[in-house]
Amino acid sequence: MVERISLPIEDRIILYLSDFESLEDVYETTMDLTQKGISQNVDVQRKHVSRYLKKLLEADMICENQCHVVGAKQRMKCYYLSWEGRKKSKDIRKTVSDKKVNLSIAGEIVEMKISEIDGATSVHLTLSDIVSEAMKANGHLVKEELETIEERKRKELDDRTQKTDIYRQALNTAWRNGVLTPSEKHLIGALKDHLKVSDEEHDIMENEIINNMKYGRMELMELFTEIKEVIGQSPTAREKQVLGLLKEQLKI
Numbered sequence: 001m002v003e004r005i006s007l008p009i010e011d012r013i014i015l016y017l018s019d020f021e022s023l024e025d026v027y028e029t030t031m032d033l034t035q036k037g038i039s040q041n042v043d044v045q046r047k048h049v050s051r052y053l054k055k056l057l058e059a060d061m062i063c064e065n066q067c068h069v070v071g072a073k074q075r076m077k078c079y080y081l082s083w084e085g086r087k088k089s090k091d092i093r094k095t096v097s098d099k100k101v102n103l104s105i106a107g108e109i110v111e112m113k114i115s116e117i118d119g120a121t122s123v124h125l126t127l128s129d130i131v132s133e134a135m136k137a138n139g140h141l142v143k144e145e146l147e148t149i150e151e152r153k154r155k156e157l158d159d160r161t162q163k164t165d166i167y168r169q170a171l172n173t174a175w176r177n178g179v180l181t182p183s184e185k186h187l188i189g190a191l192k193d194h195l196k197v198s199d200e201e202h203d204i205m206e207n208e209i210i211n212n213m214k215y216g217r218m219e220l221m222e223l224f225t226e227i228k229e230v231i232g233q234s235p236t237a238r239e240k241q242v243l244g245l246l247k248e249q250l251k252i
Contacts, residue, residue, distance in 0.1 A: 064077055
């Protein structure tokens with residue numbers, strides 16, 4: 001008999017992370033194990049995922065680590081199952097594996113255990129993906145739709161990357177004068193909410209911009225010092241004008 005598939009969000013996160021190894025001795029990993037990756041793969045709104053991860057950390061079900069992430073310029077928080085989490089994941093996997101759903105194959109409905117569905121498709125599906133699809137479809141799955149999961153994930157990732165690039169450009173523009181005005185803060189905040197940029201993503205991008213600005217200022221200060229040395233003690237009117245403009249730009 002087909003059963004209603006239901007899992008608490010914490011259990012869905014544990015189930016998802018059970019497909020990954022520990023990160024204790026890993027130097028570099030993928031975005032899949034960051035808050036963003038977990039949010040996308042477990043269908044949890046990004047603004048809420050940190051709350052669930054905090055609960056799992058407090059319950060010693062997961063571990064948190066700062067990792068180098070492929071495609072990211074700075075280290076990011078990544079998550080993996082603890083020993084207790086591994087034990088919990090085995091119970092969750094056994095429970096959901098035995099549940100039955102209806103699978104439509106070329107129009108024919110077949111009742112099947114969740115653990116059998118991967119073998120019935122032409123692609124590899126994780127247990128987490130199957131459970132997510134079963135929850136959304138209320139236990140009635142379509143083989144052809146299941147086989148497009150990876151394609152859908154890639155499209156979502158491409159869309160997400162495009163939105164992140166737009167936000168980064170907007171943040172760069174807002175910081176062009178070295179400080180955010182109240183109106184710029186309001187606009188950036190509204191764009192951040194609209195594009196669903198997390199606080200962590202925002203902080204990483206903003207820190208990069210500020211650090212680049214500091215580096216650029218250091219170069220300009222060195223240039224200013226060199227120009228002063230070349231000009232010497234008796235600058236011309238034109239040289240005084242140039243030095244004045246540089247001072248204004250550098251806020252000396």
